[in-house]
Amino acid sequence: MGKRVGMEVSIAAAEAVKQCHVDVISAYPITPQTHIVEHLSEIVADGELDAEFFCVESEHSALSVCVGSEAVGARSFTCTSSQGLALMSEITYIASGMRLPIVMAIANRTLSSPLSIWNDHSDVMSIRDCGWIQFFTENGQEVYDHIFIAYRVAEDKEVLLPVLINLDGFTLSHVIEPIELIEQEKIDRFLPPYQPLYRLHPDRPITMGAFALPAIFAETKKAQEVALISSISKILQAWKEFGEMTGRYYQPIETYQAEDAETLMVAMGSIAETASTAVDQMREQGRKVGLIKIRLWRPFPFDAFKKAVLNSKNLVVIDRAVSVGGPGGPVASEVKSAIYGCEKRPSVYNFVAGLSGRDVTPSDFIKMVEKAEIEIEEGNQEGYEIYGVRE
Amino acid sequence: MTKPENEWTWKEIPVGNVVLEPGNTSQYRTGDWKALRPVLNKERCVHCGLCYIFCPDMSYQLDEEGYFIVDLFYCKGCGICAKECPTGAITMVMEE
Amino acid sequence: MIENLNVFAVRTLTQKEYFAPGHRACQGCAEALAVRLVAKALGRNVIVANATGCMEVTTTPLPYTAWRVPWIHVAFENTAAVASGIKSGLNVLMRKKRIPYKKITTVAMAGDGGTADIGLQALSGAFERGDDFIYICTDNEAYMNTGIQRSSSTPFGAFTTTSPVGKVQMGQLTWKKNMPAIAVAHNIPYVATACPSYPIDLVQKVKKAAEIHGPAYIHILSVCPTGWRSAPELSIKLGRLAVETGVFPLYEVERGRYRLNIDFPKLKPVKEYFKFQGRFRHLTEEMIKEIEKRVHEEYEKLKEKALKGA
Numbered sequence: 001m002g003k004r005v006g007m008e009v010s011i012a013a014a015e016a017v018k019q020c021h022v023d024v025i026s027a028y029p030i031t032p033q034t035h036i037v038e039h040l041s042e043i044v045a046d047g048e049l050d051a052e053f054f055c056v057e058s059e060h061s062a063l064s065v066c067v068g069s070e071a072v073g074a075r076s077f078t079c080t081s082s083q084g085l086a087l088m089s090e091i092t093y094i095a096s097g098m099r100l101p102i103v104m105a106i107a108n109r110t111l112s113s114p115l116s117i118w119n120d121h122s123d124v125m126s127i128r129d130c131g132w133i134q135f136f137t138e139n140g141q142e143v144y145d146h147i148f149i150a151y152r153v154a155e156d157k158e159v160l161l162p163v164l165i166n167l168d169g170f171t172l173s174h175v176i177e178p179i180e181l182i183e184q185e186k187i188d189r190f191l192p193p194y195q196p197l198y199r200l201h202p203d204r205p206i207t208m209g210a211f212a213l214p215a216i217f218a219e220t221k222k223a224q225e226v227a228l229i230s231s232i233s234k235i236l237q238a239w240k241e242f243g244e245m246t247g248r249y250y251q252p253i254e255t256y257q258a259e260d261a262e263t264l265m266v267a268m269g270s271i272a273e274t275a276s277t278a279v280d281q282m283r284e285q286g287r288k289v290g291l292i293k294i295r296l297w298r299p300f301p302f303d304a305f306k307k308a309v310l311n312s313k314n315l316v317v318i319d320r321a322v323s324v325g326g327p328g329g330p331v332a333s334e335v336k337s338a339i340y341g342c343e344k345r346p347s348v349y350n351f352v353a354g355l356s357g358r359d360v361t362p363s364d365f366i367k368m369v370e371k372a373e374i375e376i377e378e379g380n381q382e383g384y385e386i387y388g389v390r391e
Numbered sequence: 392m393t394k395p396e397n398e399w400t401w402k403e404i405p406v407g408n409v410v411l412e413p414g415n416t417s418q419y420r421t422g423d424w425k426a427l428r429p430v431l432n433k434e435r436c437v438h439c440g441l442c443y444i445f446c447p448d449m450s451y452q453l454d455e456e457g458y459f460i461v462d463l464f465y466c467k468g469c470g471i472c473a474k475e476c477p478t479g480a481i482t483m484v485m486e487e
Numbered sequence: 488m489i490e491n492l493n494v495f496a497v498r499t500l501t502q503k504e505y506f507a508p509g510h511r512a513c514q515g516c517a518e519a520l521a522v523r524l525v526a527k528a529l530g531r532n533v534i535v536a537n538a539t540g541c542m543e544v545t546t547t548p549l550p551y552t553a554w555r556v557p558w559i560h561v562a563f564e565n566t567a568a569v570a571s572g573i574k575s576g577l578n579v580l581m582r583k584k585r586i587p588y589k590k591i592t593t594v595a596m597a598g599d600g601g602t603a604d605i606g607l608q609a610l611s612g613a614f615e616r617g618d619d620f621i622y623i624c625t626d627n628e629a630y631m632n633t634g635i636q637r638s639s640s641t642p643f644g645a646f647t648t649t650s651p652v653g654k655v656q657m658g659q660l661t662w663k664k665n666m667p668a669i670a671v672a673h674n675i676p677y678v679a680t681a682c683p684s685y686p687i688d689l690v691q692k693v694k695k696a697a698e699i700h701g702p703a704y705i706h707i708l709s710v711c712p713t714g715w716r717s718a719p720e721l722s723i724k725l726g727r728l729a730v731e732t733g734v735f736p737l738y739e740v741e742r743g744r745y746r747l748n749i750d751f752p753k754l755k756p757v758k759e760y761f762k763f764q765g766r767f768r769h770l771t772e773e774m775i776k777e778i779e780k781r782v783h784e785e786y787e788k789l790k791e792k793a794l795k796g797a
Binding site: 393394396399404408410412413414415416417418419420421424425439440441443444445446447448449450453462465467468469470471473474475483 | 497498500502504506507508509510511512513514515516517519520523524546547548549550551552553554555556683686712718719720721722723724
């Protein structure tokens with residue numbers, strides 16, 4: 001058993017990066033990611049980590065530096081939020097197309113405008129299709145654990161895809177939680193040094209990033225998609241081995257009191273912890289409510305998700321971002337698509353809650369579930385609203 | 392020989408779409424582009440090498456006799472060599 | 488005079504080509520020639536980061552590549568950042584002994600758009616960080632790859648598709664951005680201008696840049712017959728005229744000290760340079776006079792700086 005320390009989650013993330021013997025870190029500050037890069041710069045300045053720590057002049061360059069260093073075979077890390085993610089979004093597509101195993105932590109923060117530094121998922125929802133493996137974490141321990149898992153999965157020769165880890169800005173990044181640290185020898189066994197499949201080196205000159213004519217482009221995209229979808233087996237394997245090492249087993253879809261539930265809430269990120277308190281309260285009232293937590297967002301775990309929800313009557317999806325003018329929040333749209341082909345499927349009611357960090361309490365969840373159940377009873381199959389907007 | 396792009400299946404493309412054969416554009420006949428072709432008058436050549444160094448398509452090679460000979464497989468017929476030759480040893484003639 | 492120097496010195500260059508024929512550049516493309524010469528100067532132990540642009544598109548149509556050295560293209564505006572990443576990746580891998588120590592030069596190559604416009608931020612950041620790499624800007628004075636649109640490197644009066652010659656406005660209305668001066672302002676150890684019409688000079692400058700510790704910037708004038716509306720065979724002559732008229736002087740700045748590489752007792756009139764280019768066909772006598780005045784002023788300023796340095 002490793003040491004259990006109370007530390008800010010951002011610091012824990014930085015400590016995990018240190019334990020991964022990362023080679024290159026590129027940093028551009030943006031609230032609420034700043035504590036991660038600040039602590040990393042302290043770690044490097046103190047000589048605790050032998051890495052090149054780069055202060056770049058924009059997030060776009062931050063990810064570009066990682067692309068360059070991964071291309072020569074150096075393990076690289078960066079982190080960002082919100083506007084920074086939007087600025088580097090062009091490069092996220094490029095990094096996954098070029099199959100470079102960069103790991104990025106995103107302290108989720110809402111996108112402007114209006115400018116806001118507080119937490120929701122609109123930033124990462126804007127790069128849904130970028131081709132990265134995407135995890136959502138619920139608490140500090142998960143953030144710490146997933147840095148190791150991310151590198152392990154990303155650098156697997158049969159995966160070779162960049163990975164991003166979402167942690168809610170402020171509500172997770174800036175809170176102090178108990179983190180069980182993992183001994184370095186165990187990490188070194190779990191995560192071997194990076195052996196790139198292809199690297200830029202004069203001994204074997206290769207060209208990376210050639211342009212593709214229409215005649216060949218579709219084939220490249222198919223190859224990339226197959227890589228992302230088949231990475232799920234490597235993710236499951238990494239989680240299994242991680243569980244054997246630490247006793248903490250992760251799943252792509254996690255359930256809480258869902259086995260006999262009639263109504264299931266669906267949530268991602270740290271808000272799921274609050275939702276589980278609400279589930280406890282509703283269960284005490286004798287209501288059959290459960291919770292589905294999506295941990296693996298991309299590649300979307302269709303099989304695991306369907307298995308978890310198909311026995312319920314109602315799904316109450318709580319989104320943390322608005323897909324303005326679209327068919328509801330992003331998670332609800334994907335949930336509906338996931339179960340579309342199933343003969344017997346639950347009704348879906350969609351709330352968008354906690355935009356820009358507005359507090360969502362257990363009683364809010366109870367109200368949402370009550371409203372959803374009533375609406376669905378009355379035949380409303382298209383339920384969508386932004387919860388708690390003052391009229 | 393590298394297959395042209397419209398013959399590759401998705402499984403054959405290397406991971407990350409890297410190109411593993413350095414310099415394989417040398418399989419491509421840019422010589423088809425030309426309308427004019429350079430012709431060398433060996434008597435006037437002073438072996439200076441300007442035709443060779445100024446060719447954007449690396450179309451000149453040194454032969455055993457010391458003359459720079461054009462490779463018509465690549466030559467695009469731009470005429471730089473003829474223009475820069477200090478002795479006027481190269482003339483551009485119309486391709487048949 | 489200078490032509491004669493080239494005549495005999497060409498044989499001193501390596502015969503190896505690190506840039507393969509069969510690339511899809513236009514006939515008479517001096518940018519392709521510039522890239523060829525840079526590749527000759529640097530040899531095999533390089534890693535090249537290239538911006539989106541003419542050179543990227545003409546040299547790497549999947550599944551082909553004209554490059555016989557390691558090469559990467561990422562995006563348009565981040566070449567300097569990618570080069571920084573490459574260099575630091577190599578540093579750390581060699582320091583941690585994961586790859587054997589070897590001198591590998593990192594080169595960033597971009598066009599004028601990818602340097603002076605969209606790439607300026609990344610370039611400035613890389614210079615400020617003092618990353619050890621060579622940045623080569625091949626300047627064909629417009630966004631040629633996308634169809635000859637103006638960039639901040641387009642000279643005053645030039646026709647481009649976004650600074651066209653119309654009834655009210657005639658060509659580019661602003662003066663060419665002085666990129667070498669911006670590089671010098673970052674206090675980097677080596678800045679130079681070069682032109683493939685002076686191949687030995689270009690190769691020497693690139694080799695010098697490779698020996699520098701820290702960032703080096705080389706600005707290469709690349710005549711573009713397609714965009715400049717000139718005959719392909721004149722690409723070398725036009726480059727020479729650009730230098731001889733003072734429009735593009737060849738100079739170096741080592742640690743802030745200027746040195747003019749070729750000084751002419753009397754500059755040729757700029758008309759000599761313009762007359763072969765369709766993009767300047769519309770210039771009035773007045774405009775030409777204005778341009779010449781400015782060219783001469785800038786040239787004199789350069790000479791002064793060079794004299795101070797000496």
